Amino acid sequence: MEPKLSPAVIQTAQAHEGPIETDALIIGAGPVGLFQVFELGLLEIKAHVIDSLAYPGGQPIELYPDKPIYDIPAIPVCTGKELTDALLKQIEPFGATFHLGQTVTVVQKQDDGRFYVETSKGTRFLTKTIFIAAGVGAFEPRTLKVDGLDKFEGTQLFYRVKNPADFAGKNLVIVGGGDSALDWTLNFTAEGPNKAESVILLHRRDGFKAAPASVAKMK
Structure with missing residues (x-):
């Protein structure tokens, strides 16, 4: 948005x-x-x-x-x-x-x-x-390296949430373990108009690199 x-x-x-x-x-x-x-x-x-x-x-x-x-x-x-x-x-x-x-x-x-x-x-x-004033640097999504996956971008594959309402009531898989991944996982599992039907969070490590408050809510 x-x-x-x-x-x-x-x-x-x-x-x-x-x-x-x-x-x-x-x-x-x-x-x-x-x-x-x-x-x-x-x-x-x-x-x-x-x-x-x-x-x-x-x-x-x-x-x-x-x-x-x-x-x-x-x-x-x-x-x-x-x-x-x-x-x-x-x-x-x-x-x-x-x-x-x-x-x-x-x-x-x-x-x-x-x-x-x-x-x-x-x-x-x-x-x-x-x-x-570059902060953490240029924002470029870390894309998934899977052959043929790019054709789903914008319909079933998203690297950014522009409008949370678009994902309400849907079955979601969120990939990542940083602040953005945890924030959206918590957002889409919370009661409210944007709640998803289900949310699966995939991360390659056992721990998360996110704000301690967000990590605590995930436990």
């Missing part, structure tokens, strides 16, 4: 014959990257933002768009989408330019002190400063 983007916030960079020259380049459009846009805006510095996802929001919007998040300062509870929408609203006045769906492939220090940056889509920059 991608956030609704304001045209005042998400601008498409115009074609440039040479590199885009800017004072600030932010790598990562998650919560930290978006708040950095705000902080720079207070100093009247406009920023360009690069992210591998096709939309801003980072981990919260990719993994927890509709799940409650409890560890945001001063916000008792919100979803990933609500957090992202609030951050986008906050930076609207500062006119950041977003370059989405691409990753940084080249960073080179120049003789004049600036940095030359190039992305996987060939977008080039000359920037005075780089702010790295």
Whole structure:
């Protein structure tokens, strides 16, 4: 469930014959990257933002768009989408330019002190400063290596939960042992409108790499 983007916030960079020259380049459009846009805006510095996802929001919007998040300062509870929408609203006045769906492939220090940056889509920059807000890195699903399985992607095979209601009342197999796997297992087994008919969790190890509270609920 991608956030609704304001045209005042998400601008498409115009074609440039040479590199885009800017004072600030932010790598990562998650919560930290978006708040950095705000902080720079207070100093009247406009920023360009690069992210591998096709939309801003980072981990919260990719993994927890509709799940409650409890560890945001001063916000008792919100979803990933609500957090992202609030951050986008906050930076609207500062006119950041977003370059989405691409990753940084080249960073080179120049003789004049600036940095030359190039992305996987060939977008080039000359920037005075780089702010790295990449979190755990680019979000790319670890796909299952099974011949012929790709034809089921989007119908019976999913690497991301966009709308939990789509899985209500169904028989699910969740593969993984991290936070996302456990969170969705707990979500789909809990009483409520999104409860699945059955849930099987498959993990290659005996233990889980997830928040202790989630692991405790699985026991």
